[in-house]
Amino acid sequence: MPTLHTHPRPRFSSTLLSASSHPPPNPDLPPSTLSDHEWDLRTGRAIDHLRTTLPQFFSTGLISHPRPVFNHASRLDALVEDSSESIYSPRIRLSYTPPTALPAPFPRTLHIEGLPLYFASSVFIRHTMNAIYTDLAVSLRSFQIHPSSKATSGTRERSVMIGFGITGRARVGGGQGEWVVTSTYSFHPSTALIHLHIVDSILPAPHDAVFDVLRAALGSLGGGPRPAGAAPGEGCLNLKGR
Numbered sequence: 001m002p003t004l005h006t007h008p009r010p011r012f013s014s015t016l017l018s019a020s021s022h023p024p025p026n027p028d029l030p031p032s033t034l035s036d037h038e039w040d041l042r043t044g045r046a047i048d049h050l051r052t053t054l055p056q057f058f059s060t061g062l063i064s065h066p067r068p069v070f071n072h073a074s075r076l077d078a079l080v081e082d083s084s085e086s087i088y089s090p091r092i093r094l095s096y097t098p099p100t101a102l103p104a105p106f107p108r109t110l111h112i113e114g115l116p117l118y119f120a121s122s123v124f125i126r127h128t129m130n131a132i133y134t135d136l137a138v139s140l141r142s143f144q145i146h147p148s149s150k151a152t153s154g155t156r157e158r159s160v161m162i163g164f165g166i167t168g169r170a171r172v173g174g175g176q177g178e179w180v181v182t183s184t185y186s187f188h189p190s191t192a193l194i195h196l197h198i199v200d201s202i203l204p205a206p207h208d209a210v211f212d213v214l215r216a217a218l219g220s221l222g223g224g225p226r227p228a229g230a231a232p233g234e235g236c237l238n239l240k241g242r
Contacts, residue, residue: 034192036156042192043158046087050162050185051143058129058136062122064088089188089195090115096199102208110211117218118197124217133168133177141165141180156189161200179203 049066064086094112101108112121142163163182180203186196
């Protein structure tokens with residue numbers, strides 16, 4: 001199987017498909033130790049990584065670590081510090097609001113929280129699509145960085161909106177499938193890691209059954225509600241309606 005950067009089987013503190021539309025605060029995130037220059041470099045590197053790796057998603061899977069960067073000024077060509085650090089926050093939050101509300105018990109906006117479930121969902125999507133379609137291809141259709149430079153207020157704020165076209169041929173019947181997916185990735189102002197991934201649109205929209213299968217697949221990883229008194233990271237996932 002092609003290289004897929006994942007993590008060992010996790011202990012979950014994540015929430016699947018919760019109803020809230022705003023990410024919870026992360027009080028345990030360390031204060032920023034990055035200079036503005038370093039923050040800009042890291043977000044820029046992550047954006048370039050997304051642009052170059054996401055088109056190969058169905059063959060390589062989700063790759064979280066940029067390729068090593070070599071400092072040719074060094075006699076030993078030492079790796080640039082932190083060049084292998086993941087571009088994703090451990091508390092990344094994925095959200096999607098279908099154009100038509102899903103039936104109960106699904107909430108209006110679907111959420112997946114935490115890096116383990118984020119990777120698990122990507123594995124599910126990749127393997128499911130490869131099982132149904134062949135010749136899957138991803139093409140970059142749009143790429144917009146907001147803002148293009150630091151805000152005048154000095155606030156660290158950066159996101160990138162990426163539009164992809166996806167095509168594939170059905171293994172049964174040979175029919176052609178085509179989708180357009182637009183997503184926005186936002187960077188944390190302290191860590192320069194992607195902490196929010198909003199799927200803005202999927203055209204045509206997935207069928208309700210897709211979410212039922214996804215919920216069942218990720219629910220089997222979570223294993224039920226977190227026991228009372230359990231420490232963060234020892235829980236799993238829940239499904240909440242409004």
